[in-house]
Amino acid sequence: MVEVTATDAPMLSASSRPAQRWLARLAFVTAAAAVLLVLSVAGVTGSINLLVVGAAGMAMALAGAWWFLSHRGVLRWLAGALVILAPLVVAILFARARLIWVVVAFALLWTAALAAGRRALAAPAITDGPAERETPPPRRPYLIMNPRSGGGKVERFQLIEKAREMGAEVAVLEGEVDVVELARQAVRDGADLLGVAGGDGTQALVAGIAAEHGLPFMVISAGTRNHFALDLGLDRQNPATCLDALTDGVELRVDLGLIGDRTFVNNASFGAYAAVVQSPAYRDDKTRTTLDLLPDLLAGQQGPRLRVRAGDVELSGPQAVLVSNNPYGSDDLAGLGRRPRVDGGVLGVLAVTVHGAIEAAGFAQGLRRAKALTVLTADEAVVDADEPTVPVGIDGEAVTLPTPVRCTIRPGALRVRVPRHRPGVPPPRPELDWARLRRLALSAGGG
Template structure:
């Protein structure tokens, strides 16, 4: 018997549409290829995918001739599958199947999305009287100069410090500004510089201004700021509101985005990484992924120990559910939790499952917690903190500081895009086939 639930009819019909579209995709393949042909089609696709994914693992974990042979297999495997499908006149079937499946997922995600997106609370506060902004003219390929940020900030009454050279102690510059009476600290630069100054602002209870003048601007993205035109961030000086967001803490240092351990952290430590990111990564990955180079990690979180992960990412609030690499967006910055993600790949099968999504539970550890500890078999450990390479003594303890940072943002800004919900087929089935609770039934 179907359960009684209170669900908007539009969401129930979207859930049903998702299952109907899946059924249409399956029926299409059966109608065109028949039962035996469908099984053969499935076998060819599965074998091709398995070979390609295994070859991708070999490409990442070997050098020289073996790497390039594996790379050739990565390219050839889908081509061979496509040729076999073409010879059976089934290419169009796979294209339509893919479109139907994409439509099913889109409808399912719309059905599973919450009725209302919770947004972070905005606080009305008076504009700062003595704002102090620190700007890196090299960040983001010269955005400070290109958008005339220093000039515009001074016109709005801010004191601006433009620093040149890597020897500048940005944290000390911010502390001097506080001692001289600054009532707001801001940064036009990369996320690493943002994190340093944000920590000083939080320490003194001052509002912090983010100016999206970096290269990737992940922090600005999750604050809903305009990353295309960083000058719009300056509007917060005259017409802004405040948000209370969390800060990550690693040792005695703050981070606004994430701290990474293992593969990525080891690679960014290389002096050659800045000049040749792709070449350096490909050269170092074999030893990092197979454990022949670097420290052996251990992650302790919520009473669970994970031994030997190749990579650990600890973020200030979790990333979206479909973002296993931590490269996308965080739906919230005020949830009061760390996002913890550890990747432990023992071989090609684990790598294939991780990439395809079929075996993520075995290769991936995901937690939302308030504290995590990363230890190693070495006295120190390379860590990437908001993209900056540092060396820290082990064990490394990470925690969350809920609501520690006051961020001043423009009243009018693009905002944060709603996160796509994870496809939970069991929940979607309950939603699709549940009977709507009537007012009489609800009263019983």
């Protein structure tokens, strides 16, 4: 089974959402007002040249952003300076002409247009996520904690002491430890819950053991980014609150991804995505490493030539592939954000195939509809290459696997115990699709 999920998403029903229809109209009215304000002021004051300078400044800032993403070294930082200086120079010129109020008014009107547009296209809050199940508290919970993860959150939030006070057995990772064998031994010793305070890679390994034995699994948000915790609606600011699940918790059933014989809770990445994860510097500085490797993606093919099959769809030569445990939100092209749900029973597949600078620019700007991007869902994805092995990033952990690599979804495979009271999963941030917004604004209906 495979379906395209991004560009073919159904339009919001105007007849059932009059508020959304009027917000869409407001978005176009305020956007038009912003443009008319600038044009009218330029016409009245004779500041056409200043208007041209403003447009040129915006174009230079966009070009600088593209150069910043697609180059390294001195040129990158010169481009970064251009992104900052171009609009600053425009603002100074408008201020000298006593027209800075035009810049401020334009910014406010355009901000209002974007806000109204996003509100008009916003999906309703997720109310049909994983069902909560009442289960008795664990009698012999076993928690594995990595004191180095997340910059030392285990020690900073006193997680070891608090967990032991609540009756949990805690294993603290020191040096090279086989986490899978540690979890298996805990099961043999009678543990009735397995939990992890650490990164998503460690979470995935232990979650696989919990699912194998039908035991509940507990996530403690002590990693750096805590993507899985985010998608479970847990508190990422204070990981100590996750321990409340030991005494006052409920269970959720969520999906697990499977790549070969290894589980993943977030995603498996190939090509340029995997190259980022494989970099030795990735653990210490994810953002800097991603920026450093991004030019290779935008420049074209790097590493093994990939082939992807997801259901009836076949892709040849993508520079980057991301297979996720359920699809990511519409504004997330790199698996760095959140998924609306983790119990949909499908894999998300993102593939980037850049054929030229224009397509690369569309991808770099984060456009979900860029020609360089293919977005699918499927219950199986097979990634092959023209080499016998391929580098893969599995939940941020770098590995090398023999080709072809088969990814599948295991619906409802994992029991997750979470605190009864937790922040929850926010509604997804919508992509601002002006074509959909126009159809919604022009649709008929009362109200």
